[in-house]
Amino acid sequence: MRKSIATVSLSGSLPEKLTAVAAAGFDGVEIFENDLIAAPLGPGDIRDRAADLGLTIDLYQPFRDFESTSEKALAGSLRRAERKFEVMEQLGADLLLVCSSTSPDAPEDDDLTAAQLRLLAERAGAHGIRIAYEALAWGRRVNTYDHAWRIVEAADHPALGTCLDSFHILSRGSDPGGIEDIPGEKIFFLQLADAPLMAMDVLQWSRHYRCFPGQGGFDVAGLAARAVRAGYRGPLSLEVFNDVFRQADAGRTAVDAMRSLLSLEESAGIASPPAPVVPSGVAFAELAAADTEPLRALLGALGFARTGRHTGKPVELWEQGEARVLLNAAGADRREGPALAALGLETPDPAAAVRRAESLLAPVLPRRRAPRDAQLDAVAAPDGTELFFCRTGRPGHPDWRTDFTDDPGAPDGGGPGAAHGVTRIDHVALTQPWHHFDEASLFYRSVLGLRPDESMDLADPYGLFRSRAVANSGGTLRIALNVAPGPGGRETRPQHVALATGDIVATARRVRERGGALLPVPGNYYNDLDARYDFPPGDLDTLRELDILYDRDEYGEFYHCYTATVGRVFFELVQRTGGYRGYGAANATVRLAAQHTAELRAGTAR
Amino acid sequence: MRKSIATVSLSGSLPEKLTAVAAAGFDGVEIFENDLIAAPLGPGDIRDRAADLGLTIDLYQPFRDFESTSEKALAGSLRRAERKFEVMEQLGADLLLVCSSTSPDAPEDDDLTAAQLRLLAERAGAHGIRIAYEALAWGRRVNTYDHAWRIVEAADHPALGTCLDSFHILSRGSDPGGIEDIPGEKIFFLQLADAPLMAMDVLQWSRHYRCFPGQGGFDVAGLAARAVRAGYRGPLSLEVFNDVFRQADAGRTAVDAMRSLLSLEESAGIASPPAPVVPSGVAFAELAAADTEPLRALLGALGFARTGRHTGKPVELWEQGEARVLLNAAGADRREGPALAALGLETPDPAAAVRRAESLLAPVLPRRRAPRDAQLDAVAAPDGTELFFCRTGRPGHPDWRTDFTDDPGAPDGGGPGAAHGVTRIDHVALTQPWHHFDEASLFYRSVLGLRPDESMDLADPYGLFRSRAVANSGGTLRIALNVAPGPGGRETRPQHVALATGDIVATARRVRERGGALLPVPGNYYNDLDARYDFPPGDLDTLRELDILYDRDEYGEFYHCYTATVGRVFFELVQRTGGYRGYGAANATVRLAAQHTAELRAGTAR
Known part of the structure; x- marks a missing residue:
């Protein structure tokens, strides 16, 4: 399958990250917004740089705290989204990650959330952009993948799908079995991360201790296999926040990341590299x-x-x-x-x-x-x-x-x-x-x-x-x-x-x-x-x-x-x-x- | 008040730690057992070294998993204790920290636990040694200071008292108010540690992130003041497990530790150093x-x-x-x-x-x-x-x-x-x-x-x-x-x-x-x-x-x-x-x- 990685997973400036990602053989990247904001190049230049390196820009992320019970806040979020759509058009990115709100004014009403996401998808669609809605493990109201999917299903808009993230699902102990009940074409994106099994606040765990699949304690390959069985055909994409990787050489980390995905594909039965020859x-x-x-x-x-x-x-x-x-x-x-x-x-x-x-x-x-x-x-x-x-x-x-x-x-x-x-x-x-x-x-x-x-x-x-x-x-x-x-x-x-x-x-x-x-x-x-x-x-x-x-x-x-x-x-x-x-x-x-x-x-x- | 520090709080070999502790002006030390076991000097030599440096050995610690529902395990623990009493006699230490059991076979019955601790105190007393029983925050049955005190009270032996540890008390969110209800002479020891406020497994928090009072988020001074009001007259003793301090220069860490206690004494109303002159x-x-x-x-x-x-x-x-x-x-x-x-x-x-x-x-x-x-x-x-x-x-x-x-x-x-x-x-x-x-x-x-x-x-x-x-x-x-x-x-x-x-x-x-x-x-x-x-x-x-x-x-x-x-x-x-x-x-x-x-x-x- 196509392989992608979020720029936040690597050390360095955005151009340095793109170079490392391409050298390790990835097909695409998720552009982490803060990396773009801090970059010395504009979105058009980044688009050209990625194209020169043979990389597609598979996702722009994250768009936070969109849904709201406040009409005024919603209007502000829609205005904010329009600005981001412009950036994405310059970037040549057509998929935006919207993560569930962590704000106290997140609607308790799923129908309201669905209606707001439908509105956002309608606006996005006008730019040729699609929305992938993801449940953060620490989302205020929506914090499980099946809840996010129910809302996406209710919103029922062609430009709206869901994004699955193995960390958010497995860190909460959710049963990933339900993934196979989601129509594959509505899984717009699949983010993969592992983590050591730790008893700590899930936000801190996520922001500092994620690691590449196969380095932690989660069955990430099993989860990916379910998404593939559901019909997901997008990229396998790594999104790893790790304090050590942030300091390490980006080129080397990118190779480590690619090795992780190759090994995951084997474990998930997606690909068959030469079998291991275990030394005696x-x-x-x-x-x-x-x-x-x-x-x-x-x-x-x-x-x-x-x-x-x-x-x-x-x-x-x-x-x-x-x-x-x-x-x-x-x-x-x-x-x-x-x-x-x-x-x-x-x-x-x-x-x-x-x-x-x-x-x-x-x-x-x-x-x-x-x-x-x-x-x-x-x-x-x-x-x-x-x-x-x-x-x-x-x-x-x-x-x-x-x-x-x-x-x-x-x-x-x-x-x-x-x-x-x-x-x-x-x-x-x-x-x-x-x-x-x-x-x-x-x-x-x-x-x-x-x-x-x-x-x-x-x-x-x-x-x-x-x-x-x-x-x-x-x-x-x-x-x-x-x-x-x-x-x-x-x-x-x-x-x-x-x-x-x-x-x-x-x-x-x-x-x-x-x-x-x-x-x-x-x-x-x-x-x-x-x-x-x-x-x-x-x-x-x-x-x-x-x-x-x-x-x-x-x-x-x-x-x-x-x-x-x-x-x-x-x-x-x-x-x-x-x-x-x-x-x-x-x-x-x-x-x-x-x-x-x-x-x-x-x-x-x- | 007298000031003490556990050797585990500092970097280096046991002789290096003792030198640093004395140079910073402490009156005594708690000897952390692993530091003694790994030391190139025997207990008698450590006793002499401490005496030469003007340090008393205020506590030997920890003695783990003493109490048990198994008669055989209890007999083994008593045999183990006798060996440790011999070491303490050579060290010239007369107070042993016994922390509440973390084992699945810890008795559910407080009367049984009290009877076993009374037996241990009786044995200790024969060596002129006293037992300070402490509730670990992650103890299997006994994990709050008031529970530990109820057992000590029930055991009712002159060689048995309790040890209070600010981390174990405050990390669980226990109300320290009850400390003032404990007779001061039954508080055999007071261990002080602070920690940043974190949402994580309390054992990991304790073992890696403790810090000196005034560096974290707990009201350690308030807790110490309560112990003093209860009549506690033993040393203020720091016990800090911290991954950074383990790597830092011991002499400098010891001065930092002493500054922490001096500042705590001021906050607790125990001492009055010259008032701060806040720059404008x-x-x-x-x-x-x-x-x-x-x-x-x-x-x-x-x-x-x-x-x-x-x-x-x-x-x-x-x-x-x-x-x-x-x-x-x-x-x-x-x-x-x-x-x-x-x-x-x-x-x-x-x-x-x-x-x-x-x-x-x-x-x-x-x-x-x-x-x-x-x-x-x-x-x-x-x-x-x-x-x-x-x-x-x-x-x-x-x-x-x-x-x-x-x-x-x-x-x-x-x-x-x-x-x-x-x-x-x-x-x-x-x-x-x-x-x-x-x-x-x-x-x-x-x-x-x-x-x-x-x-x-x-x-x-x-x-x-x-x-x-x-x-x-x-x-x-x-x-x-x-x-x-x-x-x-x-x-x-x-x-x-x-x-x-x-x-x-x-x-x-x-x-x-x-x-x-x-x-x-x-x-x-x-x-x-x-x-x-x-x-x-x-x-x-x-x-x-x-x-x-x-x-x-x-x-x-x-x-x-x-x-x-x-x-x-x-x-x-x-x-x-x-x-x-x-x-x-x-x-x-x-x-x-x-x-x-x-x-x-x-x-x-x-």
Whole structure:
């Protein structure tokens, strides 16, 4: 279907917004009146600019507080409407959004409202303009879509139809089922917005927290499907008021918006992009560092062995069980200090995964490989992390490991398959740019077919941060997305790789024996564990001795400990028992404070 | 009264918080359990640290979900409590906050709850510890202070009392009148927090948006006065969960917190600091710039005349009517480009104003003056602006203008008293640091006795910003405090000086004639004005010709226009008719977009 977006959804001046909208591939725009009023170009110039960019102007909005019990106010509104019709003629827009009145003098009488809207439609029709009447969730008398439709039906004028807005409908908990009873040709417009589920004043919720479909908690796709089943054939149009998007780069937000609509069309059964190819696990984590020696020492202490060197690049392969880490001594100038630069994702069909990613506007990265290298396709995640689609060790498929020569220099006691060692990568945690947290969760959900968990607020000593995990259904691929409290210097916080082990006590002990340092956990934490849980004798002493943290949920238990931080990277060892689903969020405050203490001490020691 | 603060109110590690609390002059702290658990020091070390800093530990908190219909859960809670009593003994804390249960298994039976709390108090008493039972606003069964008190009364144990929390009481709209019916000795603790009036889920409101008393919308002082009348003699203690304070400098937040309590004591009639000396107007605005030539040109075009030069510093005095601007060519290194560095405040009693400021912890600035200079006391506002207390032109009082020699070089047509020119400074607008917006409104309210307006959200092309004005009761001193959408580079946005005129059309025309540039306003704005208002013929053309913006409220009308921006400063010309009370907020979006357009054009032209 045609795709449109309201200019209020994006940051910048109106010309900047139009450029971003066109570049993202939209067919049209809704012109938000305040954007036009503040624009340095007149309506005719905007019309030309939009036409040059290949955009239609699908809607002019909003026209507020039209209907009234006061004859004088109504006359004023009609005069106001005539002026707006003139502007719309210059703009080349033929559909005006009229939202239900929020004024105390809004008529209680539906017949009066219908008569007034018929009068407005009559005037509009004389200009070739149509009116789409919408119920605001906080409208004074008319605040549900079915009420707005009853009035439109009663007014019975060809230039009058209704506008459906998913936020106004779903935020009130209205049943969208009735949409299918509205004749499709009388649904003049369909505005789509999602929002996180929040218990707050609906006006504030609407004005500050809307997000693109698929980023919040509403079934926006289901609502759109109903409108299509009713016969709606106009554009799918996004109208999102969001405090973060207002500050973000418009071009990038517009792409995020388009990805949202493409994904919605798939969910609603309107379009069929290439199906998602859900990754089954992490093939490798690639760490980039100009000086890889501290990471080598850390991996050695963790029991990893260097098993290969890349044939053409300064990249080493380290392995233990199914956990694989690449150390890349080139390209580390992208971030300060050692950083998590790329992930290999174990994918049943890499070529299909790339097709899926391309169809959802994920930036496909150019292949930089020597003629001998295995073919490896990659896309860039919203935080810049490169995601490679891999098939490891499957006969008949290219294997990225063939780019590495065997390295006989494995240290004693380490290496793949060692008893009680690391078995695989349990999850990775990536710090997201502040402006692109919602974009990231939609990216992983739509491009990779992962399922997002609920967002959580976690406290570190210097502010709350938000965390949201995405995972495949089996829990064999898990990525935790973290975002700092606000834009600024704190966005470059550490990322980490969590390594699974079947016996964390043995593994942690061996790390210590090999000279690896584990993050010291405060003794007060263990006193609190003792108060909260009744451990068997000795167990708590072991946790305390090895700085292992503990959590449980209704499904099982979680034990985890941390290494020191190198640059922007650290490792976590985790052991899950039963079906524990989380990531130890209950311990995040203690871990972050302990890392802060360690930083302070290191700072003093230097 | 003794003053205390919960460690959760501040940013940083527990030792950092204690240091900040002591430095701000608090007597004690509430230890928030998570701060202790995450601390690198054990309870005994924290006890010693607090004692060294002269702080008592007034409360350990919170102990959650104690009461239960399940015998097994109750036994677990009692075991948990015993562990916490041990921690408290090491801490030297003898009061534990127990908040009402949020669990589905909380007893419905008040007698059972009372019996369980009596049992807990008995156990606590054996350790010399007392229990303060508090109703959470979102408690499952017990969620009002009077309900909590009825249970405490029924339990009737000397080691059991109640804790009152102003947020929990006032957020639910409870009548605090009943506080005076509680025997003072059974009010074991009083926690104070304010919050902006918001319609949202009370748990989220409490956890993210609390602020210090005097910064929100609750009558916290009135509630505290009732507790004191009831006979409460414990500390006034702040417990504030605030996402911004979590990120702000702890030392500064602690001073803000103490200022809040000092102001609350005054409002509650508990203490009598020196009375506020409310300024009656702006004596001068001081602009600092390394190169003052562009500002000279702008002031000249606005009709100002240079009337004096400072006898000892590179400072010029420019005047028109009662509006006075100082141009300071020294000290401009504090900010980038020309900036508003200081305000002279017309004050009936400068010495008393300083005593007031000192009593409320405002940083009094050292006097840097030559022997001949007039005595002029100043304090630093939260954004660093220097506020000088002045009496201008009153016989028998030192006049700051005596530091300036007369300058005969006034340009033609300008100068004081010119017909239809600028008469006075209407208001100034100051951009606040993001972390200190609430601090600023409390500062102006408490230190200067100004009244804050409601906060408003305004849209600029790149994000919402918040604006809150403070003014004296006659409206002769008005300061608009603006804050950027988030921390980072956008905090250094322009500040401005608004100049009053009795005939903005004549004044704007003369500015143009003198070669001054006014900010171009988009033509679309005037088309919208035409749609909204029915102007007499010709009036709108005049506004359009002179780029004058228009607003009205129920009291009167407002006309205003803007100069170009120089560095971080621009001027506004304003004409108020009737009793218009605002600042033209309805036009802020258009003004900000126009300034952005002008910046782009200037950037292209350079």
